[in-house]
Amino acid sequence: SAVISQKPSRDICQRGTSLTIQCQVDSQVTMMFWYRQQPGQSLTLIATANQGSEATYESGFVIDKFPISRPNLTFSTLTVSNMSPEDSSIYLCSAGRQGFGYTFGSGTRLTVV
């Protein structure tokens, strides 16, 4: 299984600012995803990060708010833009090969004040 390094592990940010989260995988993978887990809730898929092209966003998530990059097969970033307290969540990167199991990063705990 792929090993994922995600950083930062946590951050406290001011309202109105942006935070970029990085996800590095130790091997080439076909699929990379970004999830959000609000406090006490389940995981919700934000988008699929596509290598070399625009990410595919799920309903309720837009590129202006959550721009995503994936310049190669092992690295992706998620930016949470113009943050508000409602964006306080855990953000998780996931990666794997299509049709196989997916591993998750350790998550980024974001608090917006």
Add this chain to the structure above:
Amino acid sequence: AQKVTQAQTEISVVEKEDVTLDCVYETRDTTYYLFWYKQPPSGELVFLIRRNSFDEQNEISGRYSWNFQKSTSSFNFTITASQVVDSAVYFCALRVLSNFGNEKLTFGTGTRLTIIP
């Protein structure tokens, strides 16, 4: 519609007791995959098992076992002789194809398991 239901929100058992976590899923796909993940208090998601829809054999791994029954659309998870380190939130997930043809995981709401020493 693709859906995963974990009806048990929270379970508490005394250490060494057995405990079963329920998972019921809905999908129209004939080929699909089911997963269980563990999320301890530290927050990371730990992959436990993947099962495809054509393999209904039960699986045992140490103290963990899984019972997959297509007839009832269930994929239940049993921990035998529970230990305090088993305390975590457990998620069941279903691999589906998104509207764009990509695959993604749909998660249940999770079951918080507390093992009382």
